[in-house]
Amino acid sequence: MKLLAFLITTALAIAPAHADDTSPVGLWKNIDDATGKPKALIRITESNGALQGKIEQLFRAPGEDQNPKCDKCDGARKDQPIIGMEILSGLKKDGDEYAGGEILDPNNGKVYKSKLHLTDAGKKLSVRGYIGMPMLGRSQVWVRQD
Numbered sequence: 835m836k837l838l839a840f841l842i843t844t845a846l847a848i849a850p851a852h853a854d855d856t857s858p859v860g861l862w863k864n865i866d867d868a869t870g871k872p873k874a875l876i877r878i879t880e881s882n883g884a885l886q887g888k889i890e891q892l893f894r895a896p897g898e899d900q901n902p903k904c905d906k907c908d909g910a911r912k913d914q915p916i917i918g919m920e921i922l923s924g925l926k927k928d929g930d931e932y933a934g935g936e937i938l939d940p941n942n943g944k945v946y947k948s949k950l951h952l953t954d955a956g957k958k959l960s961v962r963g964y965i966g967m968p969m970l971g972r973s974q975v976w977v978r979q980d
Contacts, residue, residue, distance in 0.1 A: 855956025858885060858932065862959055862976035875979060878922065885932055887922030889940075906943030916940045922961075925950060937963045946971065 862876050875891040894900050903913045911919060925935030930951055937948035946963035953960050957978050964971025 856952070857956075858950060858952060858959055861890070861979040862887075863979050864961070864974055864976045867972055867974045876921065876976065883926055885922065885925040885935065886920055888920050889917055892917060902940075904940045904943060907938070907940065908943060911938070911943075922948065937961065939963065 857880070858878050859880050860878060862878060863872050864874050864876055865871070866873050872893045874889050874893065876887045877890050878885055878887040880886075892900070892902070894902075902916050904911050904916050904919060905913055907914070919938070919940065921938040921940060923936055925932035925948060928934065928949075931949055932951070933949040935948045936945050938945050946965060947968075948961065948963050949968060950959055950961045952958070953975075959976040959978070960973055961976055962968055962971055962973045
């Protein structure tokens, strides 16, 4: 009986460390929709019911600037390091997806409307950035890392 109690207690203590497959909160590797290659690791967190995401790591070729700045960004993001930058914000749960937020493309400094939803039993995230209507945009698939 003590062993069973120990196992249950241990399982409950470990459970929060694992990703919740029903939520986008966690660490994601984004895959470039044009090249199919990984671009960055993005940590998605939730605060007051809204999601935000920050870049934790960039996958850059040798010889490229490993800590680039967002020289094409406007406002407070102008010339700030891309690593650590919030690129996803304001997404709120709306049925099976999260919508109503924005996503920044640090390559061109533009901010787009955004929505996302989990796929593949929570192992992948379909992220869409768009102008005006969702059909006027592009999507990326991000892969869960934790």
